[in-house]
Amino acid sequence: HKLMGGAFRVGVARTLVVRALAQVAGISPAIMSYRLMGHWEPSVASYQRLLLPEDASDTSPDAHSRPYPFFLATPLTDPLETLGPLRDWQIEWKWDGIRAQLIRRQDDILLWSRGEELITDRFPEIVRAADMAVPEGTVLDGELLAWLGTEPLPFAQLQRRIGLKKVTPRILSEVPVVFLVYDLLEWQGNDLREQPLQERRRLLESWHQSHDRDRLKLSPVHTLGGWAEVEKLLAQAREHATEGLMLKRTSSRYGVSRTRGDWWKRKIEPFHMDAVLVYAQSGSGKRASLFTDYTFAVWDQGVLVPVAKAYSGLTIEEIRQVDKFIRANTTERFGPVRVVKPELVFELAFEGIQRSPRHKSGVAVRFPRMARWRTDKKPEEADTLDTLKGMIRSQG
Numbered sequence: 001h002k003l004m005g006g007a008f009r010v011g012v013a014r015t016l017v018v019r020a021l022a023q024v025a026g027i028s029p030a031i032m033s034y035r036l037m038g039h040w041e042p043s044v045a046s047y048q049r050l051l052l053p054e055d056a057s058d059t060s061p062d063a064h065s066r067p068y069p070f071f072l073a074t075p076l077t078d079p080l081e082t083l084g085p086l087r088d089w090q091i092e093w094k095w096d097g098i099r100a101q102l103i104r105r106q107d108d109i110l111l112w113s114r115g116e117e118l119i120t121d122r123f124p125e126i127v128r129a130a131d132m133a134v135p136e137g138t139v140l141d142g143e144l145l146a147w148l149g150t151e152p153l154p155f156a157q158l159q160r161r162i163g164l165k166k167v168t169p170r171i172l173s174e175v176p177v178v179f180l181v182y183d184l185l186e187w188q189g190n191d192l193r194e195q196p197l198q199e200r201r202r203l204l205e206s207w208h209q210s211h212d213r214d215r216l217k218l219s220p221v222h223t224l225g226g227w228a229e230v231e232k233l234l235a236q237a238r239e240h241a242t243e244g245l246m247l248k249r250t251s252s253r254y255g256v257s258r259t260r261g262d263w264w265k266r267k268i269e270p271f272h273m274d275a276v277l278v279y280a281q282s283g284s285g286k287r288a289s290l291f292t293d294y295t296f297a298v299w300d301q302g303v304l305v306p307v308a309k310a311y312s313g314l315t316i317e318e319i320r321q322v323d324k325f326i327r328a329n330t331t332e333r334f335g336p337v338r339v340v341k342p343e344l345v346f347e348l349a350f351e352g353i354q355r356s357p358r359h360k361s362g363v364a365v366r367f368p369r370m371a372r373w374r375t376d377k378k379p380e381e382a383d384t385l386d387t388l389k390g391m392i393r394s395q396g
Contacts, residue, residue, distance in 0.1 A: 313370030
């Protein structure tokens with residue numbers, strides 16, 4: 001059936017493709033990962049370029065526009081003290097925006113998102129600032145944030161800019177954006193990724209002292225007296241509209257993807273709510289035969305109002321039990337969506353919450369997932385919309 005419907009395919013992890021191509025070409029996986037960045041066509045010429053020797057220069061027309069592979073932090077679950085002396089670590093806020101690289105090469109200015117999407121045209125104010133301040137042969141790593149005055153705006157505001165095909169003067173004034181820089185990957189045409197972080201940071205600070213600080217801001221580094229002070233700072237993260245802390249080893253090189261040991265992230269405790277399952281859809285891939293994508297609601301004046309969708313957090317055995325309940329308790333169907341008897345309660349964890357006129361409930365939660373199935377709770381014990389609005393007020 002999948003063959004006839006054109007849906008048959010085999011998924012392969014990106015890292016496996018990188019390792020395989022690197023082995024065929026006889027080059028390091030880091031260089032192969034870089035060659036696969038940006039825009040490229042599945043052609044003979046592109047494949048031949050991937051297989052060039054390690055010391056060969058790339059002469060393709062778009063080589064100068066290619067971003068570097070992003071270095072990602074690993075979640076830290078162990079106590080902070082296990083990282084060793086604090087003097088070996090650079091402490092920064094973990095910002096809630098769009099991770100991006102700002103590139104200036106051959107008189108071109110480009111913005112690449114972590115998802116390898118070219119987003120230059122959506123942020124003209126950053127391009128103008130870079131044109132005045134960023135010299136040729138520079139690549140900056142940082143975060144795009146909606147920003148007003150001295151602090152970031154909620155991510156929901158930045159989302160208003162993400163999906164626009166045309167940036168209007170109105171949206172530019174309502175949702176001003178900054179590029180918060182925290183690393184220097186290329187300087188004067190030289191790749192700095194093998195340099196230690198402390199050296200990259202020194203060069204970054206030297207450049208930033210004499211340039212545009214309105215649109216190109218520098219992510220501050222916190223000077224603290226011990227891990228106990230780091231814990232106190234972490235507790236203040238939500239007050240500063242951040243997700244937590246980044247902990248980067250000062251001697252670290254800028255790696256590829258997620259490499260354990262040098263960059264860590266410690267996020268603040270998430271928000272929680274108890275919500276009722278009201279809609280369900282089947283999953284995809286291995287879960288195509290099970291109902292795994294759920295919509296949850298909370299109470300508002302005696303009526304259940306949908307507030308979040310989630311599909312992760314349950315064990316496979318719990319998924320099978322919920323699937324069985326859905327099949328036996330479907331009350332209506334709308335295409336692939338099933339309306340379910342409002343009887344199951346789940347505790348949802350989420351990273352942030354803000355007002356949203358686009359949603360019927362008036363609120364939007366960020367990164368919701370199922371923390372546990374509340375078999376001990378009845379649906380009438382679920383949270384209310386007023387409770388969620390109280391969370392918004394608590395953030396200021």
